[in-house]
Amino acid sequence: MKRMLLTSRYCLMAIVSIVVMASCASSRKSSSQHAYMNKQYEELKNTLNDAEVSIIKDSLKVIFPNNVLFSSSSDQVNESVKPTFKHFADVLNKYNKTKILITGHTDNTGTAEYNRELSERRATGAKQLLNSFEVNNDRMFTWGLSDRDPIATNNTEAGKAKNRRVEFVILYDVKN
Template identity: 45%
Template sequence: MKNALLLIWIAVLTLSVSSCSKTKKLARQHHELEDTYQTLKREMSEAEVTLEGEKVKVVLPEAVLFNVNSADLNTEYLPILGRMATILNKYDKTSVLITGFTDVTGTENYNLELSKKRAESAKAVLVKNKVNSGRIFTWGLGDKNPVADNSTLSGRKQNRRVEYVILYDYKPEKE
């Protein structure tokens, strides 16, 4: 009976320690994301930086825009992305998901490919600024999720963009 009670007590203690470790890990992750958010918000005033649950979203309104049919980032915004890279390098446990978008002026397939190239172009700038490429994941969504009216020139210009989502230690699922 004493052995059984001892085993139960050890099991409860082990579960308690394990649960405590998980809680500490989650708190550390949230703290890292909160710090990342605060730093990006402070250092990148031209960006819309939001903390949404367990992710930080960075959108550069009227900034990282692309010309029609182009995946080349406008060079005037490279210094802004350089500052973002410096911040990301400071928080090296974070991962970055970059999503590229287009306006509606091309075919669905063309827009999908162009949006992928835009995301890769944005990734290349971060990698050039020494962000580890293994921390950066990209995909293109074509003309999905517009942020402005595609029936106007101004709206289409805003929809040619990339968005950055920063997560703590993201690992994609294995296929």
């Protein structure tokens, strides 16, 4: 009986040790992911003057205002933004352990169908431009959100201009 109790204690101690070591390894992995994303954030912040770059938990958000990327009511990327996108793509390619969600947004002017299609075309146009700078298509996903997620009021021209945008959400790919 005493021997069985002693064996049980050793088994319990071994299990506790394994759990502690596994949680430490998981914590190290999580902390290395956090450090990776922080480095990418700093580089994006220093590289992209025309964009708003923020870090939210373990993801990054990059917002290019509409007037930087597209002319009003257009899905054609402005030629003037291509050098900035080249720098953006260079950083994305350097930090290739990430996935990128590209969302297109509009103001509430126009029909719901028109705004949905325009927001999708804008997201796709931004993706194609990044792909032209060798960002892997498999890392990028697009979504047209139309006017469903405004960041300002649609009651003023200034607010509408802020709502016409493309956002990039950069997430660590846990499969890497």
